[in-house]
Amino acid sequence: MLGRLGRKHVEIAASFASTAVGFGGAAFVTLLYFTDWKVFVANIPFYRGKFKEVEEK
Known part of the structure; x- marks a missing residue:
């Protein structure tokens, strides 16, 4: 088939x-x-800090 491509x-x-x-x-x-856009946006360096979850003690 590839031989027929010109x-x-x-x-x-x-x-x-x-x-x-x-x-x-x-x-x-x-x-x-x-889809879950946070998964993708969390890998952008400056946006990563926006989604840090606060740990409650």
Whole structure:
């Protein structure tokens, strides 16, 4: 199958690369929205302190 792919096919795929990146980014942001976003945001250095839980004694 790979032998049938030529320069034209590579050019067509390259023209859709920016669109694919855009849709992939939108899908990732949507995934973050519908999942527990604190898990992801807690790994950002300056936001990490925002979610520290206070231990009560």
